[in-house]
Amino acid sequence: MIQLAIENLLRQRIGLDPDTLGFATIKRAISQCMADCGLTDITDYLTRLQTSTQELEQLIEMIVVPETWFFRDREPFVFLSRHIMSEWLPSHRDGVLRVLSVPCSTGEEPYSIAIALTEAGLATKNFSIDAVDISKKSLTKARLAVYSRNSFRGNNDEERQKRYFTEVGEQYQLCDSIKNTVNFMHGNLLDPSFLIDKVPYDVIFCRNALIYFDNSAQAKTIQVLECLLVDNGLFFVGHSETQLLTPRFVTVRHPLAFAYQKQEDKNRELKQDVKLRNRKEPIERKRDFQKKLNPKLDVSTSKEFLRKSTEAKTIPLNKEKSKNSTTIATSTLKNAQSLAERGQLHEAINLCESYLNEDPTNADAYLLLGQLCRIQGNEEHAEECFQKAIYLEPNHYEALIHLALLKEHRGDIANAAVIRQRIKRL
Numbered sequence: 207m208i209q210l211a212i213e214n215l216l217r218q219r220i221g222l223d224p225d226t227l228g229f230a231t232i233k234r235a236i237s238q239c240m241a242d243c244g245l246t247d248i249t250d251y252l253t254r255l256q257t258s259t260q261e262l263e264q265l266i267e268m269i270v271v272p273e274t275w276f277f278r279d280r281e282p283f284v285f286l287s288r289h290i291m292s293e294w295l296p297s298h299r300d301g302v303l304r305v306l307s308v309p310c311s312t313g314e315e316p317y318s319i320a321i322a323l324t325e326a327g328l329a330t331k332n333f334s335i336d337a338v339d340i341s342k343k344s345l346t347k348a349r350l351a352v353y354s355r356n357s358f359r360g361n362n363d364e365e366r367q368k369r370y371f372t373e374v375g376e377q378y379q380l381c382d383s384i385k386n387t388v389n390f391m392h393g394n395l396l397d398p399s400f401l402i403d404k405v406p407y408d409v410i411f412c413r414n415a416l417i418y419f420d421n422s423a424q425a426k427t428i429q430v431l432e433c434l435l436v437d438n439g440l441f442f443v444g445h446s447e448t449q450l451l452t453p454r455f456v457t458v459r460h461p462l463a464f465a466y467q468k469q470e471d472k473n474r475e476l477k478q479d480v481k482l483r484n485r486k487e488p489i490e491r492k493r494d495f496q497k498k499l500n501p502k503l504d505v506s507t508s509k510e511f512l513r514k515s516t517e518a519k520t521i522p523l524n525k526e527k528s529k530n531s532t533t534i535a536t537s538t539l540k541n542a543q544s545l546a547e548r549g550q551l552h553e554a555i556n557l558c559e560s561y562l563n564e565d566p567t568n569a570d571a572y573l574l575l576g577q578l579c580r581i582q583g584n585e586e587h588a589e590e591c592f593q594k595a596i597y598l599e600p601n602h603y604e605a606l607i608h609l610a611l612l613k614e615h616r617g618d619i620a621n622a623a624v625i626r627q628r629i630k631r632l
């Protein structure tokens with residue numbers, strides 16, 4: 207009973223949906239904190255939490271999930287670099303790109319952004335990155351910028367690691383030129399005055415935090431971040447968080463970047479709402495906000511996509527490759543990408559697989575299926591798919607790159623090197 211009251215306090219203060227962590231995890235954190243402050247009665251502990259900010263912060267430190275690593279998901283950073291080179295730089299030669307990374311945890315995300323921007327050709331004086339998190343412990347680590355191997359899991363290439371880090375024993379110290387580009391700040395996304403004095407940002411990363419929030423906290427956070435982003439600015443979310451966005455966010459054409467562009471302000475009402483948000487009751491705010499959610503997002507479910515694609519597939523496919531079948535392939539793969547971008551990985555995989563049952567000669571379908579399997583953690587199947595794509599199109603550049611990266615990640619360095627040679631020759 208008292209644990210529920212503590213969970214409610216966490217829900218109110220930091221937006222946590224306690225079900226995402228589970229009763230036992232929260233119970234363990236409470237027991238640890240009670241032991242640390244010498245209390246044995248949980249009712250006394252609740253009173254302490256209600257009256258001491260410091261005690262609440264201790265509990266928050268125990269329950270937040272700081273999981274992060276450099277270049278997490280890879281594609282968001284690839285897309286960001288391309289966007290900067292093709293869209294930003296040509297029109298903002300002397301401008302300063304403003305970026306927000308929230309929550310930034312121990313710093314790997316904002317530092318990856320800094321590296322990506324530098325590699326895209328931005329001088330450090332031409333960008334500024336604010337990075338915010340609720341965990342002071344994580345921020346201390348972020349400012350130190352010393353990391354273990356664990357922070358380099360995933361798609362990190364060794365050359366990049368050597369270029370920006372110095373090995374210190376078993377640890378890696380980030381170079382000052384990147385370290386100094388990030389401004390770390392303590393902050394709570396659910397604080398009504400969150401970054402209220404800041405000029406809007408051109409790019410916001412808010413990845414892998416909303417999944418731990420309850421519906422109301424998710425809606426509030428998106429509303430606040432929407433106001434903190436300039437029109438046409440880019441908004442990056444985690445792969446399971448795409449369905450939470452409002453209609454003003456339109457997906458960019460880059461699979462698996464989970465990036466959105468904020469459309470120009472046709473309806474000033476949303477901004478007005480945020481200004482008024484402290485004056486309205488929470489329930490009323492939630493209702494208003496839900497009304498503004500894209501009705502399309504509710505109806506365009508995966509089933510709808512699958513139904514459309516099944517209808518499309520009733521057109522004969524086994525005649526020689528016609529214009530028709532190319533159109534069907536393009537639209538099916540687009541639908542699968544769209545599903546993936548909304549976090550519906552399972553449906554996206556099903557769609558690719560059922561398409562490949564009909565037309566097992568499409569290398570792009572195997573490539574996409576491989577990427578999706580990889581995100582799901584099924585590396586073996588991913589490898590098989592990339593190999594099939596290369597079998598069908600031996601010079602398929604992207605499939606070769608993905609296969610090389612996957613082999614490197616799995617420790618098969620020798621075979622990865624052979625593929626990289628092949629890519630070089632291309």
Ligand SMILES: C[S@@+](CC[C@H](N)C(=O)[O-])C[C@H]1O[C@@H](n2cnc3c(N)ncnc32)[C@H](O)[C@@H]1O
Nearest residue numbers: 220270271272274309311340341394395413414
């Ligand atoms: C899983 S990490 C995500 C880090 C990074 N964005 C990424 O995707 O790799 C989640 C972070 O959210 C932070 N967090 C949780 N609730 C928060 C809140 N209400 N305000 C700010 N940060 C919060 C935690 O401290 C934790 O560092």
